[in-house]
Amino acid sequence: MPEQEKLRLRNVSHVYVNDSGASLAVESLDLTIAQGEFVSLVGPSGCGKTTVLHLIAGLLQPTRGEVNMDGKRVTGPSTAVGYMLQQDYLFPWRSIGDNAAIGLEINGKLNAASRQRVGRLLEELELGGTAQRYPHELSGGMRQRVALARTLATEPDIMLLDEPFSALDMHIKLQLEDLVWSTIRGRGQTAVLVTHDLAEAAAMSDRIIVLGRNPGRIRLDLDVPDSLRAILPMEARRHPAFQPLFEQLWAQLDGDTVDVNGNGEESVEGGIRHEDEN
Ligand code: ADP
Ligand code: MG
Secondary structure, three states, rough: OOOEEEEEEEEEEEEEOOOOEEEEEEEEEEEEHHHOOOOEEOOOOOOOOHHHHHHHHOOOOOOOOEEEEEEEEOOOOOEOOOOOEEOOOOOOOHHHHHHHHHHHHOOOOOOOOHHHHHHHHHOOOOOOOOOOOOOOHHHHHHHHHHHHHHHOOOOOOOEEEOOOOOOOOOOHHHHHHHHHHHHHHHHHEEEEEEOOOHHHHHOOEEEEEEEEEOOOEEEEEEEEEHHHHHHHHHHHHHOOOOHHHHHHHHHHHHHHOOOOOOOOOOOOOEEEEEOOOO
């Protein structure tokens, strides 16, 4: 894998300011991600994972520090970045084909050729024949595949995935992990996946970053063994190298987290919140 730098966060801090005060969500984070790398961010709820994705996507500007993509500073959203979320956010009144094409439409790039590409993408994602149908006619797994098609349609270099499988049944989730992994690999995209699920991180990633409760503190930056990287997530879960990796991650998080399923909302009274690491 070429070690060309794709993304770089340099001493990035982010403070949210609202009526109830200010809250420090990310503090002095340094992170470099290579072209084509698949990186997972794991850590307790509220530790700043989604904020990091928003900063990479240019949806938020860091309070301090900078985010670079291909050596250039990120100052706003770009079509080079695709974003996939837990919810599919399909428009109920648009057909599947029109939903999948919406990014192209917004970018003014919808034409006969790109529409054909969307059709091929739907087929690739096993959604052939659904283009004329509507979101309510599809299962949750299919809808999430439409969301994936919509994200891929604009051909982004970077895929940001924020818990994209967590609302799905286990069986569908495992299938979708394989599909997402293969499409990202096949396109040579760089990916950053946020997940609660340590097994998912271990099965899908080249590298796993464990964040601590202390905002943006990296507790562990772990390279996944080559033997696991090379195979589909579903196969990785059965590989002998998988369990030791999982346990290594578990040991890191175990002492740290009490609210993996919490909403991460801690009370903020006035000043900047800054928790001590426990
Ligand atoms: P994670 O994705 O790891 O659960 P987030 O990045 O969503 O964490 O949030 C990090 C911290 O920032 C949390 O304490 C959260 O409450 C706070 N936060 C997130 N979004 C906002 C916002 N829009 N306004 C104020 N605080 C926010
Ligand atoms: Mg989040």
